[in-house]
Every structure is written in C-alpha cells, then in structure tokens.
Amino acid sequence: MERSDEKTTPSASTTSADLHSPTHDAAEAGHPLAGKPWMYRSRRIGPICIPAYASPPFQLGLVAIVCFLCPGMFNALAGLGGGGQFDATTANNANVALYSTFSVVGFFAGTFANRMGIKLTLSLGGIGYFIYIASFLSYNRNQNGGFPIFAGALLGVCAGLLWCAQGAIMMSYPPEASKGRYISWFWMIFNFGAVLGSLIPLGQNMHSDAGGVNDGTYIGFMVLTFCGAALAWFLVDARQVQRADGSHVVLMKHPTWQSELLGLLETLKTDSWVVLLFPMFLASNWFYTYQFNDVNLARFNVRTRALNGVLYWLSQILGAYVFGYALDISRVRRSVRAKAAWAVLFVITMAIWGGGYAWQRQYTRAETSAKDYVKMDWTGGGYVGPMFLYMFYGFYDAAWQTCVYWFMGALTNNGRKLANFAGFYKGIQSAGAAIMFRIDALGAPFMNEFASCWGLLAGSLLVALPLIMMKVRDTVPLEDDIKFSDETIEEVMPTLARDDQEGKVN
Template structure:
C-alpha cells in the first residue's frame, strides 16, 4: 500500500499526548464534512468527528435521558407520596439491567453506538410516561413493565457511553473527558430537579409532583433519544494527534461473544473491581428514598436534588482534572486517587452515621409525622451532608471509570469493561430497591452501604498498585484476540513503540 496517497492520516501511538488544536491544523484529514473546522470568535473549533465533540453529544444525550431519570428518582419515590411504584419499577429496572448490562458490550460493538444510545433513550421516555399514567390510573403493572424495559435499554445506552468516554480520549486526557461528561450529564439532573422545585416551591405539605413535571421530562427524554443519531461511527473519529480509536474492523456476533468471555482470560484482574462496580449503585436507594423521601417534604426534596447534582458536577470536576495532572506519573495519580476516595468515603459516611441515628423507618412511615422543611431549625446539617453524598458519588464514579480507562485503550475491550460495570452495579441497585420494598431498617441499609464502599476499595487496591501503568502500548492493546483487526486508521501507518512505522 502506498503511503503517499491523498487520504493518508499519520497515526501515532495512542500513548502520545493529545496535541493542541493549533498543532492539529497540520493534519491531512479526509475530505469530508466530518473533518471541517469552523471558527468562533477567532477560535478554531474541533472537527465534528473529534473526541471532544462526540463526547459532548453523548453528554447531552445523557443530560436529556438519564439526567431526567435521576431528577425524577432524586425526588424520592419517583415523585409519588407512596414509594411502592418506584421501588417495584426500579427493582425490575435494575434486575433486567444487571443481565443485559453484563452482555451489553457484545451488542454495542455489533450494533454501533448510535443505535445503542438511541434505543436506550426511548426506554427513559417510556419510564417517564408510566409515572404520568400512574398519576391518574395507579397502574402498578405499567410502571413495573416500564422499569423492566428501561433496564434493557439503559444497559445498551450506558455501555455505549462508557466505551466512548474511556476509549475516545488520548491517555493524557481521560480524566478530563470523564469529568466533562459527568458535569454535562449531572447538569441535566440539576435542571430536571429545578422543574419540581419551581412547581412546589410554595407547598410545604407533602404532595405528588404534577403532570406538568412528567410531561416536561417526557419531552426532554424524546429529544435525547433523537440526538443520539447525530453521532458518527467510532471508526471515523480522529484525535487531535491524528490517531484513531481501536475498534473491530468487521465485528460478528461470534467474535463479540468470544471476545466477551476472553476478557476474563486476558484481564482476570478486572474481577477485583467488581465489588466497586457493585457499590456504585448500592447507595442510590438510600440517598433518594431512605433520606430524601423519608425525611423531607416535597419542596425540600426538590431543593436537595438540585444541590446533590450540583455537588456531583463539582466532584467530577475536581477528581477528573486532578487525575490528569501533568508532571506526575499515572501510577502515582492512581494511588493518590485511591487514597483520596477512601478518605472521602470514611469522612462523609462517618458523618452520615450520626445523622442516621436521629430517625428510623417507623418515624418516616408514620402518617402523623411532619416531614422536615428547609425553614425548620436544624436543616443545615442534613442539607450539607446530602450535598456531600452527591460529591462522593461523583468522585466514586469518576475514579472507577478512570481506573478502567487506565487499563487499556482498546474500544472493544472497554465496551466489555463498561458492560461489566453497568451490569454489576445494576445488580446492586436491584437488591437495594427490593430491600427497601421489604422495609429493611434504615440503619441496616446504611451499614451495608458504608461497609461495601470501604471494603470494595480494599479489594480493588491490588489492581491500582500493580495493573495501572504509566502508559499502555499499542501492541498490547491490539493483541486482544487473534481475530481482532484493529482499525486504527485505514491506509495508514502505526508507529511501534520500539521500531519504525509498520503497516496494520
């Protein structure tokens, strides 16, 4: 193959730090609208098929779909006075999510990220519509079915999102890309939480959220599902240094199923991260239903939801950018992140223990109980604690994604990692929503959260110490299976770590 053809793209080792956008002007990009650059106020914008633009699109898909879901669940009970429908729907959701999520990498690699994300978005629309219906019909069957359907859809959406977020950026920028996504995504939940806050701001008594809230969420989730179709294929994405995403050239169902199981043989250490995956959704029921819905009235729950997700944005920013600090080896940053995360969990949940001693399920379930309002004395303490529960959640999710992204740059393998992550965390979510439905004491639920978070960090420590490297060589990434053809760049050369350019 001749190397002086017009459409040659010089592709560098994926370990190469991302160049500036000015440097990327020297790239000889394909002659397509996907690679045209526009100027805004004298600043050259990235081309459409670049990692930053693609990540922003994915961020806004999740802003509009999971973001509205989080806003709805952050109200506690899905905005309903009786959390039964929400508990049943979420138990069904996370049960199907756990199964589908585990195998979602196989489907995402075969179907493509656009199909996976759009199909996932539709599931969120049906879920929101079921609550609108429940407001009038009390149809528990529909909400439960919608939860089960969303579990299938969300498994694909989150797998595609995880694969994009971890494989598109160059190694030196993965923390920032993860934080950008998490900030955009949680901004959706902030805005979504402002809707019920505005509608209930003058209501101090407990109440179900209005139809208008559900209709607003429904419209936004439909827009999110449509937005997914503006993404480009992974094989068309070109980074600022000219390198491309490592993907399967012609994936088949057989190769993807084989690749899924081969992950356990090529990367068995990933099992040590499974407890962290399990813990990552374990605490949501406790935060949303057993604190926010159990302790506060409607307008205060909405306010708490706003600040919870604002702190998620702050937490993602702090941890994401700290994980990419230049001049410090990645192995050192990984150890520091583990230490910071462990300290955060122990401090925040240590304060949470004191708060949990002030009320129990019997108090929350008593119809004569007047739920706490933001105007009540003593609100400041629980308010600040709830804020930092949101902060610690973002810190946890950001670090878990970064740890996985530090293990490989292979998009196919990262899709499987993301599938494992979402599947296992959803299994945890299914368990906790069911436990709440069984009326497990709040203190027992609190203890399970704190113990799992701290214990899973200890189990994951060997991976952080011995498997995270300063860089992952291209040769190691494309040796995933004998059947893998890494489509690093069509008609291009790949620079070896130790030799001259070799053709792929």
C-alpha cells in the same frame, strides 16, 4: 510503513503512528479523511473555538447531552425519592425490574453495542427513559402499578445499551493524557441535566408541601428525554473520529455474534484482574436507594426534596471537576495518581459516611412512616446540617464514579475491551441497585441499609487495592491494546490489517 505485496500483514516495524496516521488512512481509503472534510475543521466564534465535529471533544459532548436529557432526567426524578410519588413502593418495584434486566443486558451490552453501532444503541436507550417516565404520568392518573414495572424492565434493557456505548466512547475516544478531563467534562454536563431536571419540580411545587409531584413535572421530563433519543442520531461513526494528533480510535470489529461473545470471554481471560474492580462496580449504585428514599423522601417534603436534588447534582458537578482534573495532572506519573486517588477515596468514605452515621441515628423507618409525621422543610430549624450532608453525598458519588471509569480507562485503550469493561460495570452496578431497591421495598431498617452502604464501599476499596498498585501503568502500548492473548496474536494481526484496509480499525 512497510507492507507485503499483498498488503495483508503489517511488518514488525509497524508503529502506532504508522497504523493510525491520516497518511495511512489516505493510502488505504483513497481520500484524505475517513469522513466528509467539514467534519474535521474546527470553527471559531469570537473568542470561542468549537472543536471539529468528528473530534473526540465534540462527539463526547454530544453523548453527554444525550445523557443530560435522558439519564439526567431519570436521576432528577429518582432523586425526589419514590419516583416523585408520596409512597416509594411502586417506584421500588419498578426499579427492581429495571435494574434486574439492566444487570443482565449491561453485562453483555458491549457485545450488542459493538454490533449495532453507537447511534442505534444510544437512541434506543433514550426511548426507554421516555417510556419509563410516561409510566409514572399514567400512574398519577390511574394508579396502575403494572405499567411502571413493565416500563422499568424495558428501561433496564435500553439503559444497559446506552450506558455501555457511553462508557466505551468516554474511555476510548480521549488520548491517555486527557482521560480524566474527558470523564470530568462528561460527568459535569450529564449531571447538569439532573440539576435542570430537579429545578422543574422545584419550580412547579415551590408553594406545595404535598408528598408527590404534579403531572407537569412528568410531561416536562418526557419532552426532554424524547429530544435526547433523537439527538443520538447526530453522532458520527466511531471510525470517523480523529484526535488532534491525527490518531484514530482503536476499534475491533468482528463479523459474527459468536466472535463477539467469544471476545467477551477473551476479555475476562486476558484481563482477569478487572474482577478486583467488580465490588466497586457493585457499590457504585448501591447507596442511591438509601440516599434518595431513606434520607430525602423519608425526612423532607416535596419542595425541600427538589431543592436537595438541585444541590446534590450540583455537588456532583463539582466532584467530577475536582477529581477529573486531578486525575490528569501531567507532572505526576499515572501510576502514582492512581494510588493517590485510592487513598483520597478511602479517606472521604470514612469522613462523609461517618457524618451520615451521626444523621441516621436520629430517626427510624417506623417514625417517618407514621401518618402524623411532619416532614422537614427548608424554612424549619436544623435544615443546614442535613443539607450539607446531602451535598457531600452528591460530591462523593461523582468522585467514586469518576475514579472507577478512570481506573478502567487506565487498563487499556482498546475500544472493544472498554465496551466490555463498561458492560461489566453497568451490569454489576445494576445488580447491586436491584438488590438494594428490593431490600428497601421489604422495609428493612434504615440503619441496616446505611451500614450495608458504608461497609460495601470501604470493603470494595480494599479489594481493588492490588489492581491499583500493580496493574495501572504510566502508559499502555498499542501492542497490548491489540493483543488478546499470546496464543492468538498471530491470528489477530492479519485480521487487524484487513480491517484497517476496510476502514474498520482506525
């Protein structure tokens, strides 16, 4: 690799391999690796090979376990409908507060994650989940609805940071050829947390047909979320992560908050096509309220709701596995895979939600709200049909989320842009969830809520089609990853070289 005497500007012949090679790092940092040597040694225990501590698989695994223990427990609780309570009003109000703050913080969370670092960002997120679940334990005792609403607003801030950091890691750490599998691995581990979380109320309420869960369920969730917040501190800095081929993550660090905010705007300017994915972002959490409150809570007793939750999240694991690996089929060009993924999503949207329409025609909000309404138990007749429908809903959710993340990851490998993409995703997603929880809290007819879910999902796929057809390429060259605009590229390259010398870009 050629350099000027001052070593400030890479030459025109600089390649991706040159800029991110271990040899280059050694020359700049004065030692062969960015971190301690033990971080880069894999270990074998019998037939099992454990990846190096500072490798993308190990680090993404740690992030997945953090999400397993924090958002996973939240999902298990939410999946019971109404936060595990007999009536969904308090949980709906808390979730409106949660997703309202989430939508604001999530939109700008890429900026904060870039400045605070992965460890602090993820750990703060975990503490938010702990406090949120604690508020429902308190509500079980004193019926103080203010605490869950406050905790929901706080969690919106914390979760916006956590999910932005998670999204940036999941999309930028893997090499291009493995992004689908990495997303799949994360989603399977993360959703296994919700499976475990659903088993807790199932075991504790096995012989109960009450409407709400007991205190032990909330205490169990609190212990696990606290462990997740603590585990985040075992991650390494992103600059120390090294892929198997010796390449490092493309990171762009800026010294001021102003430059980070300008970078957020620059991302929208240089990658304006991403707005075509915004309706898919909006749809991605819109249907949760309907599925958890208007299907699971409305029709089933507490132990059957817990069983449905286990099956729902197990189906998510299956969906993530199928779609994650299918999206990485190497013998098919990535642009072709993107189009095929869109087509499959459209078909299963019509099929699964068509079945949901047939189910929703059987009952109304007025019927299920009656005091003498007897909720369905798994031992009763007619349970098998809705059980499979609920499982398909879980499979569909994982398919949708996996594809959306993969589409974003296919647009760039730049960690800074991907952090902002993830922030856009979680912010808009959360705005949709806040709107839907409020609609449900106001008592909208179940069929109206169902129709909004189905229509938004199908419509957002049509809006995203031009981006899928024209902007998903077979590979993204490094030059595009570090290029913000034609006007500023000459300014960015010296900055990149300087940050590379300081260990900020790897």
